[in-house]
Every structure is written in structure tokens, then in C-alpha cells.
Amino acid sequence: MDRLEGVVSRKRRLVLGIWVVLLLASIPFAMQQTKHLTAGGFEVPGSQSQAVSGAIKRFPGVQTEPLIFVFDNRRRDAAALNAAIAKAAAATRGVASVSLPPRNVAYARSQAGQPIVLLTLAVDGTTDETIDAAAKLRKKLDILHQDGAAVPIHLVGQQALWAGMQDLSKEDLQSAEEAGFPVVFIVLLIVFGSIAAALLPLSLGFVSVILTGAAIYFLSQAVEMSVFVTNMASMLGIGVAVDYSLFVLARFREEIHKGASHEQARRTAMRTSGLAVAFSGVTVLISVAGLFLVDSKTMHSMAIGAMVVVAFAILGAVTLLPALIALLGRRVAERGAIMRWVGARLAFLRRAPAPGAAPRTPFWTRWTATLMSRPVAFAVAATVAMLAIAIPALSLNWGTSAVAQFPASYETKVGVDLAGKALGVGAGGPIQIVADFGARPVDRAALARYEARVAQLPGVARPAPGHPAPVTSAISGDGHAAYVQVLSASNPEGGASWDLVKRLRAPAGPSRLLPGAAVDVGGAAAQDHDFSNLVSGSLWKVALFVMVLSYLILLLVLRSVILPLKAVLMNLLSVAAAYGVLVMFFQYGWFDGLTGYDARGFVNALTPPLLLAIVFGLSMDYEVFLLSRIKERYHETGDNRAAVAGGLADSAKTISSAAIIMVFVFAIFALTGLPQVKEIGVGLAAAIFLDATIVRLILVPSTMELLGDLNWWVPKWLDRILPNVDFESSGGAATPPDESSEPTLVAR
Numbered sequence: 001m002d003r004l005e006g007v008v009s010r011k012r013r014l015v016l017g018i019w020v021v022l023l024l025a026s027i028p029f030a031m032q033q034t035k036h037l038t039a040g041g042f043e044v045p046g047s048q049s050q051a052v053s054g055a056i057k058r059f060p061g062v063q064t065e066p067l068i069f070v071f072d073n074r075r076r077d078a079a080a081l082n083a084a085i086a087k088a089a090a091a092t093r094g095v096a097s098v099s100l101p102p103r104n105v106a107y108a109r110s111q112a113g114q115p116i117v118l119l120t121l122a123v124d125g126t127t128d129e130t131i132d133a134a135a136k137l138r139k140k141l142d143i144l145h146q147d148g149a150a151v152p153i154h155l156v157g158q159q160a161l162w163a164g165m166q167d168l169s170k171e172d173l174q175s176a177e178e179a180g181f182p183v184v185f186i187v188l189l190i191v192f193g194s195i196a197a198a199l200l201p202l203s204l205g206f207v208s209v210i211l212t213g214a215a216i217y218f219l220s221q222a223v224e225m226s227v228f229v230t231n232m233a234s235m236l237g238i239g240v241a242v243d244y245s246l247f248v249l250a251r252f253r254e255e256i257h258k259g260a261s262h263e264q265a266r267r268t269a270m271r272t273s274g275l276a277v278a279f280s281g282v283t284v285l286i287s288v289a290g291l292f293l294v295d296s297k298t299m300h301s302m303a304i305g306a307m308v309v310v311a312f313a314i315l316g317a318v319t320l321l322p323a324l325i326a327l328l329g330r331r332v333a334e335r336g337a338i339m340r341w342v343g344a345r346l347a348f349l350r351r352a353p354a355p356g357a358a359p360r361t362p363f364w365t366r367w368t369a370t371l372m373s374r375p376v377a378f379a380v381a382a383t384v385a386m387l388a389i390a391i392p393a394l395s396l397n398w399g400t401s402a403v404a405q406f407p408a409s410y411e412t413k414v415g416v417d418l419a420g421k422a423l424g425v426g427a428g429g430p431i432q433i434v435a436d437f438g439a440r441p442v443d444r445a446a447l448a449r450y451e452a453r454v455a456q457l458p459g460v461a462r463p464a465p466g467h468p469a470p471v472t473s474a475i476s477g478d479g480h481a482a483y484v485q486v487l488s489a490s491n492p493e494g495g496a497s498w499d500l501v502k503r504l505r506a507p508a509g510p511s512r513l514l515p516g517a518a519v520d521v522g523g524a525a526a527q528d529h530d531f532s533n534l535v536s537g538s539l540w541k542v543a544l545f546v547m548v549l550s551y552l553i554l555l556l557v558l559r560s561v562i563l564p565l566k567a568v569l570m571n572l573l574s575v576a577a578a579y580g581v582l583v584m585f586f587q588y589g590w591f592d593g594l595t596g597y598d599a600r601g602f603v604n605a606l607t608p609p610l611l612l613a614i615v616f617g618l619s620m621d622y623e624v625f626l627l628s629r630i631k632e633r634y635h636e637t638g639d640n641r642a643a644v645a646g647g648l649a650d651s652a653k654t655i656s657s658a659a660i661i662m663v664f665v666f667a668i669f670a671l672t673g674l675p676q677v678k679e680i681g682v683g684l685a686a687a688i689f690l691d692a693t694i695v696r697l698i699l700v701p702s703t704m705e706l707l708g709d710l711n712w713w714v715p716k717w718l719d720r721i722l723p724n725v726d727f728e729s730s731g732g733a734a735t736p737p738d739e740s741s742e743p744t745l746v747a748r
Contacts, residue, residue: 001270001271001274001275001278001318002267002270002271004270004318004319005266005267005270005271005274005322006267008318008319008322008323008326009263009266009322009323009326012322012323012326012327013327015319015320015323016320016323016324016327019207019316019319019320019323022211023207023210023211025214026210026211026213026214027210027214029213029214029217029218030209030210030211030212030213030214030217031213032217033213033214033216033217033220033230034166034227034230035217035220036217036220036221036225037166037216037220037225037226037227037229037230042162042296042298042400042527042528042531043126043297043527043531044295044296044527044530044531044533044534045295047522047526047527047530047534048505048520048521048522048526048530049520049521049522049523049526049527049530050522050527050530051434051520051522052432052433052434052520052521052522052523052526053126053522053527054126055434055436055481055520056432056434056483057124058476058477058478058481058483059474059475059476059477059481059483060474060477061122061474062474062483062485063122063123063124066120066121066123066157066427066428066430067098067120067121067123067130067133067134067137067155067156067157067159067160068118068119068120068121068155068156068157068419068428069085069088069108069118069119069120069121069153069154069155070116070117070118070153070154070155070156070415070418070419070422071084071085071088071108071116071117071118071119071151071152071153071154072115072116072151072152072153072154072414072418073111073112073114073115073116073117073151074115074116075150075151076112076113076115077150077151078112080150080151081109081112081117081151082109082112083151084149084150084151084153085105085108085109085117085119087141087153088100088119088141088153089105091137091140091141092121092137095133095136095137095140096125096129096133097123097124097125097126097129097130097132097133098121098122098123098124098125098130098133098137099121099122099124100119100121100122101122104119104120104121104122105119116418116419116421116422118419118422118423130157130159131159131160131162131163132163134155134157134159134160134162134163134164135163135166137155137163138155138160138163138164138167141153141155143155143167143411144167144411146411152411154411154412154414154415154418154419155412155415156412156415156416156418156419156428157428157429160412160415161403161405161406161412161416162227164406164410164411164412165227165405165406165412165674166227168405168406168410168412168674181202181205181206181238183664183668184201184202184205184238184242184661184664184665185198185199185202187660187661187664188201188202188242188246188661191246191657191660191661192249192253192332194331194332196328196331196332197249197253197331197332200245200249200321200324200325200328200332201241201242201245201246201249201661202242203320203324204241204242204244204245204313204316204317204320204321205237205238205239205241205242205245205313207241207312207316207320208237208238208240208241208309208312208313208316209233209234209237209238209241209309211312212233212234212237212305212308212309212312213230213233215308215312216229216230216233216305216308219304219308223300223301223304224297224301225301225304225305226297226298226301226302228298228301228302228606228676228677229301229302229304229305230305231669231674231677231680232302232305232306232610232680233305233306233308233309234309235665235666235669235677235680235681235684236306236309236310236614237309237310237312237313238665239618239661239662239665239666239684240281240284240309240310240313240618241309241312241313241316241317242658242661242662242665243618243621243658243661243662244277244280244281244313244314244316244317244621245316245317245321246654246657246658246661247273247276247277247621247625247654247658248269248270248273248274248277248317248321248322249269249321249325249332250273250653250654250657251268251269251272251273251654252265252266252268252269252325252332253265253332255268255269256330262329262330266322266325266326269322269325270318270322273625274317274318274322276624276625276628277314277317277318277621278314278317278318279553279557279624280617280620280621280624280625281310281311281313281314281317282314283549283550283553283617283620284310284614284617284618284620284621285307285310285311285617286549286617287546287549287550287613287614287616287617287620288303288306288307288310288613288614288617289303289307290541290542290545290546290549290613291303291306291542291609291610291613293538293541293542293545294534294535294538294541294542294609295534295538296531296534296535298606299535299606299609299610302606302610303613306614310617364648364649364652364653365645365649367648367652367697368644368645368646368648368649368652368701369645371645371648371698371701371702371705372641372644372645372701372705375702375703375705375706376702376706378698378699378702379698379699379702379703379706381698382694382695382698382699382702383573383699385694386573386574386576386577386690386694386695386699387573387576389577389580389581389690390573390576390577390579390580391580392579392580392583392584392587392588393576393577393579393580393582393583395583395587396579396582396583396587396603396608397587397601397602397603398532398533398535398536398602398603398605398608399528399532399600399601399602399603399604399605400493400528400529400531400532400604400605400606401493401528401600401602401604403416403491403493404493404598404600404675405674405675405676416428423467423468424461424464424467424468424487424489425488425489425490425491425492426461426487426488426489426490426491426492426497427467427468427487428492428524429488429492429493429497429523429524429525430485430486430487430488430492430523430524431485431486431487431488431497431500431501431504431521431522431523431524431525431526432483432484432485432486432521432522432523432526433454433483433484433485433486433504433519433520433521433522434481434482434483434484434519434520434522435447435450435481435482435483435484435511435514435517435518435519436480436481436517436518436519436520437480437481437482437514437516437517438480438516438517438518439480440480440516441479441480442475442476442479442480442481442482443514443516443517446513446514446515446517447473447482447484447514449513450484450510450511450513450514451471451473451484453510453513454471454484454486454504454510455470455471457500457503457504457510458499458500458503459488459489459490459496459497459499459500459503460486460487460488460489460500461487461488461489462489468487469487470486470487471484471485471486471487472484472485473485482517486500486504488500488525492523492524492525493524493525493528494525495601497524497525498525498526498528498529500525501521501523501525501526501529504521505521505526531605532605535605535606535608535609536605536608538609539608539609539612542609542612542613543572543612546612546613546616546617547568547571547572547616550564550567550568550571550616550620551564551565551567551568552564553620554567554568554620554623554624554627555722556722556723557624557627557628558627558628558631559712559714559719559722559724560711560712560713560714561713561714561715561718562707562710562711562712562713563627563704563711563712566700566703566707567619567623567627567700570695570699570700571615571616571619571623571691573695573699574615574619574687574690574691574695575611575612575615575616575687577686577687577690578611578615578683578684578686578687578690579603579608579611579683581682581683581686582603582607582608582611582679582682582683582686583603585597585599585679585682586599586600586602586603586604586675586678586679586682587599587600587601587602587603597675597678600675603679604675604676604679606676606680607676607679607680607683610680611680611683611684611687614684615684615687615688615691618662618684618687618688618691619691621658622655622658622659622691622692622696623696625651625654625655626647626648626651626655626696626700627647627700629646629647629648629650629651630643630644630646630647630648630704631643631647632647633646633647633650634647634712640704640705640708640709640711640712641705641708644701644704644705645701648697648701652697655692655696655697656692656693656697658692659688659689659691659692659693662684662685662688662692663685663688663689666680666681666682666684666685666688667681667682667685668681669681670682670685
């Protein structure tokens with residue numbers, strides 16, 4: 001790290017030039033990062049829903065899943081309706097996997113007197129191909145900009161919902177970034193008291209997000225990337241880049257305030273906090289890699305996006321940041337003129353010590369003294385508080401939903417409601433059944449009995465004038481398989497539709513009426529729950545991966561058997577508490593009146609594993625930063641109590657400041673419109689806040705006080721083979737810091 005810092009400092013203009021060129025070259029591609037993203041990726045390998053999706057091509061005229069143009073013809077304007085139909089027909093030309101039969105167009109034109117006119121497309125692609133086709137149709141029709149149109153056009157169908165989500169996620173990302181950067185800048189200005197210092201972390205975040213956007217653009221042309229990856233990368237990129245640069249910059253300012261020269265301070269900051277940041281960042285990369293244990297394209301793409309943005313943040317923290325520090329000099333270590341003026345005007349708020357009185361003890365020194373005096377009480381209180389927050393997680397319900405993601409007034413939701421009035425709520429996502437008789441031809445008599453029995457099941461739509469038949473069937477071209485379509489009486493994504501799928505899949509269900517046939521049940525409801533079951537069933541693998549990884553890494557860093565185990569357990573406590581918060585907000589809806597959220601009765605299946613991997617990775621930042629400072633003090637004094645108190649006093653301000661910024665970043669995304677992004681924002685904000693306050697500043701030091709020298713126990717045989725990794729040592733004999741030179745982020 002010394003050599004790297006030396007090269008960066010000497011060649012700082014070259015380093016900055018390389019970053020500027022990369023940034024300028026990336027901007028055009030970052031602006032198009034969503035061009036090749038897909039709202040698909042929810043298929044579950046080996047599931048019945050995937051088997052059905054692949055088998056539908058055997059049935060001539062049967063669609064994978066319906067795509068329907070909905071024309072809002074409440075004005076009864078025949079000329080405007082014909083123009084809208086012509087526009088929709090033109091948009092389908094050149095779009096793969098869909099076509100528009102002339103008879104369907106003719107029928108739609110004949111319905112000019114109806115308030116809602118439907119035009120059904122012929123779909124012959126897979127589920128993911130259908131989603132991509134819907135996204136292209138929406139773009140060609142410019143569906144989001146139809147204000148004042150005589151006959152607004154909507155595109156509905158289960159996969160059209162996921163395509164509509166692409167547009168909504170773009171809007172959310174833009175609004176979050178527009179709000180996020182100014183808010184983070186204000187917080188950094190308060191923390192550092194200098195515009196120059198505040199701009200450095202923000203610049204690193206901006207560069208990381210832009211470069212990641214360009215990387216996503218290219219990666220999405222080689223591998224399938226989910227539309228959610230842009231929000232994940234932006235949210236994590238801003239938070240992590242600011243976090244990492246704050247650690248380095250805070251240590252640099254601390255050394256300057258102790259009297260070090262600019263060069264010495266920069267070198268010490270890079271060989272301590274810089275190395276810790278690089279190490280912690282690599283840990284985040286490996287933790288997020290645990291998401292590849294979930295066999296889902298969507299999860300894999302989000303892991304890739306998170307890993308790319310963290311990698312850029314690490315690279316920027318150890319090259320771009322020190323080059324900027326070397327270029328700006330002391331301007332990043334001192335308060336600016338504006339903040340000095342503000343400080344002078346607010347001086348009356350400070351209570352001056354009485355003449356002759358001893359200097360006031362810094363807050364964090366008083367706080368650690370209080371903790372050390374009552375470690376049992378603080379440890380018990382903190383643990384009880386975290387467990388109380390985590391209790392709702394015991395009833396966590398997993399789910400996946402498209403319709404519930406949209407605001408009530410959003411174009412896609414309006415189209416779904418109109419189509420539901422015309423066709424019935426279940427028509428947009430029918431249950432699809434394929435019965436394969438193998439080498440035998442379809443037993444048509446048995447198929448008729450099966451259809452009759454299915455039509456009698458609870459939850460199946462009842463026949464209604466003008467609505468499609470609730471149960472229909474078709475025979476494959478070779479005559480050896482049958483397709484049965486069932487319309488639910490309720491929302492395809494609702495619990496009642498899933499209950500109907502379970503009845504159809506049950507061994508004792510209607511499938512007994514088709515002896516010798518392999519029966520698979522798919523469709524929208526089945527796919528949603530197959531995906532939820534896949535993710536929930538894989539969570540233990542992700543948890544085991546990150547727990548073992550975290551333990552081994554901290555074992556190397558701390559050379560202790562006990563501390564890593566305690567850290568892993570406390571990280572689990574933070575994750576469990578975050579899950580509890582998610583259930584309170586999004587499943588129970590306890591705070592809907594305050595937040596404006598509309599609880600859906602479940603937590604999105606993507607959120608828990610993402611939260612687990614990211615929180616474990618980010619917690620390592622605070623863990624390494626805090627425990628390595630405590631370890632440094634322990635090596636100096638050999639006194640566990642003094643080490644815990646001194647290490648906490650050294651690092652508490654930086655940890656608190658970093659956590660505040662991270663929480664602000666995640667909270668901004670929690671205020672966006674897409675529930676999936678809100679969940680991730682709320683979950684990460686809650687986890688980081690609880691981890692950096694209750695866990696790091698109360699639970700960790702109080703339990704370390706209780707364990708005493710046992711904290712540092714390691715078997716002799718293990719001590720001999722462990723490498724000596726020390727992130728917070730300056731490389732020489734450390735000088736015990738004076739309380740008057742306590743590290744501070746706002747110059748006094």
C-alpha cells in the first residue's frame with residue numbers, strides 16, 4: 001500500500017487523467033444501461049412452471065402467456081379507435097415472438113361502441129422472450145406519454161407487467177439519484193465542514209455509479225441482466241463509495257490534526273484505513289458472490305451489478321481518492337471559509353468551561369466509560385432490543401408480485417384494471433396445464449373428465465357473458481399431449497390463485513383422472529411461487545456461505561477464535577432485526593399511515609438473500625474498523641478494558657458518520673415508487689443503522705468487556721500458521737493518542 005500510494009502521489013495527474021478519460025468514455029454507455037436489460041429471469045430450472053413454458057410450443061395456436069392491447073374507448077370515438085388500432089398494429093412489426101392476426105384486428109374495429117376494446121396478440125416465445133417483446137412494444141408506442149390521447153393504449157398480460165416495471169424502475173432510479181447526491185453532499189458538508197472534503201466522497205460515488213452503468217450496458221449484451229440491477233448498483237454504489245472514501249479521508253484528517261505532514265498523513269491513511277477499505281471491499285465482493293448459490297438469473301444479475309460497483313468503489317478509494325487528496329492538499333483537512341463563518345455564528349451554543357476548570361472530556365470517552373461500568377446491563381438491554389425488533393421475522397411470508405408494485409394511477413395498473421373489467425381478473429395470467437401421455441395418444445375421454453373436475457374446483461372463475469370460458473383445452477400437433485387453460489376467479493398473483501395451483505398439483509387432485517400422463521401445472525401464479533420457493537429454499541446456503549467466510553476473514557484479521565464467532569452472531573442479529581423491520585413495514589403494514597406504503601402481506605422473494613449478503617459484507621467495514629483499532633490499543637497496553645475503551649473512542653465518530661451517510665442513501669431509495677426497491681432501501685437502512693449503533697457502539701464493546709482477555713485467545717498451533725494481518729497499525733511503534741487529539745471529523 002505504501003508503494004501504491006507513492007506511485008499515485010507522484011503520478012497523480014496521470015491517475016486523474018485516466019479516471020477522467022474512463023468517466024467521459026463511460027457516460028454515453030451509462031445513459032443506455034437499461035437498453036438490453038430484461039424484466040424476466042424469474043424462471044425456475046426444473047420446476048413445473050418452466051416445463052409448461054417450454055412445452056407450450058407443441059400446441060398450435062396456444063400462446064405462452066397472453067399479451068393484449070387495451071384501448072380506453074370510453075369516448076366512443078370510432079375514428080380515434082381505428083387510428084389507435086392502426087398504431088398498435090404498426091408497432092408489432094419487427095418485434096420477435098409476437099404477431100397480430102388480421103381477424104383479431106377486424107374484431108377490435110367492430111367493437112367501436114364498447115368502452116373497453118381488446119386486441120389480442122399471437123405470442124409464440126418463451127416467458128422471457130414475451131417480456132422483452134412487451135418492453136419493445138411499450139417503447140415503440142411511447143405508452144408512458146399519452147396525455148390527452150383520445151383513445152389511450154395499454155398493454156396487459158402477466159409478462160407485460162414486468163415490462164412496465166422497467167419503465168417505472170428507470171423513473172425511480174432517476175428521481176433517487178437526483179435527490180440522493182444533494183442530500184449526501186449536505187451530510188458530508190456537515191460532517192467535514194469543508195466543501196472540498198465533502199466533494200471527494202461524492203465524486204467517488206458518482207464515478208463508481210457511472211462506470212458501473214457502462215459496464216452493465218456491455219454485460220447485458222452478453223448475459224441476461226435484470227432491470228432491477230440498475231437500482232441495486234446505484235444504491236449500493238453511492239453508499240459504499242462514500243463509506244470507503246470517508247474512512248480514508250477521516251484517517252487522513254486525524255493524522256493532520258495530530259501534527260503529521262501532508263505526505264505522512266496520506267501515507268498513514270492509505271496503509272491503515274486504505275488497506276482496511278480494500279480488504280473490506282473484497283469481503284463484500286465475496287459475500288455478494290454467495291447469491292450465485294441461488295439458481296436464478298435475476299439473482300445472478302443483481303449479484304454481478306453489486307460486485308461491479310463495489311469493485312469500482314474499491315479501485316477509486318485506493319487510486320482516485322489519494323490522487324485527489326494529494327492534489328487538493330490541506331483544503332480537505334481544514335474547514336472552509338463558509339463553515340468557519342457558520343461556526344463562529346454558532347459559537348454561543350457551546351458552553352465555555354469555567355475559568356480554571358479542567359477541559360471537558362470528549363463525548364465518546366464519557367460514553368465508553370459508562371459502558372465499561374455496566375457491561376452486563378448494556379449487553380442485555382441491547383440484545384433484548386435487537387431480538388424484539390427481530391421477532392416479526394418469524395412470520396415472514398415470501399412472495400413475488402408485479403401488479404402490486406405499481407401505483408394505482410400508473411399506466412400499467414390502469415390497463416390491468418380495464419382488462420379485468422372486460423375479461424375477468426384471472427384472464428391476464430391464466431393457469432396453464434400440460435398433460436404429456438408419452439408414446440400414447442391423448443385419452444380424450446379422460447381429458448374431458450379432467451376438465452369437468454377442474455371446472456368445479458374452488459377458485460376457478462365461473463362462466464360469464466362476454467368473458468372467456470374458464471376452462472379450455474387443446475391437443476398437441478403429434479396428438480400425444482394435452483393443454484388445459486384455467487382462469488382463476490381472483491388476481492393471478494393473489495393467494496387464492498396459488499391455492500388453486502396447489503389443488504391442481506396435489507397428488508390426490510384432479511390429475512388422478514389422467515392415468516399414465518405426466519401433468520405439469522404452470523402459468524403466472526405457479527411461476528411466482530416456484531420462484532419464491534426457490535429463493536427461500538436457497539437462503540440457508542447463502543447464509544452458511546457468508547457466515548463461514550466472515551468467520552475465516554476475521555480470524556485472519558484479529559488472530560482470535562472468539563471475536564470472529566461473536567461478530568458472526570451479531571451480524572446475524574442485525575440481519576434478523578432488518579427482516580423484522582421488513583415484515584413490520586411491508587407485510588403487517590404497521591406504518592402505512594406514516595410512510596404511505598401499501599402493505600402487500602408479504603416480503604418480495606428477492607429481498608432477504610440480497611439483504612443477507614450485502615449486510616454481512618457491509619458489516620465487515622465497521623467490524624474491521626472498530627476491532628482493528630481495539631486490537632491496536634490492546635497490543636500497546638495489554639489491557640483489554642483500556643483497549644476496548646480507547647478503540648471505541650478512536651473509531652466511534654467515523655463509524656457513526658459513515659453509518660449516517662449510508663442510512664441517508666438507502667432511505668432515499670426507500671422513498672421511491674417501486675416496492676421492490678423500497679424494501680431493499682428500508683431493509684439496508686434499518687440494518688446499517690442498527691448495526692452501527694446498537695451492535696457496534698453498545699453490544700460489541702460491552703461483550704468484549706465481559707469476555708476480558710478471552711477475546712484474544714487463539715490456540716498456539718493456530719497462532720503459528722496464521723499470517724500477521726494488521727490494518728490499523730502505522731507500521732511502527734504506535735504512540736498512545738492523547739484525548740485532546742481525539743480523531744474528529746469536524747475541525748474544532
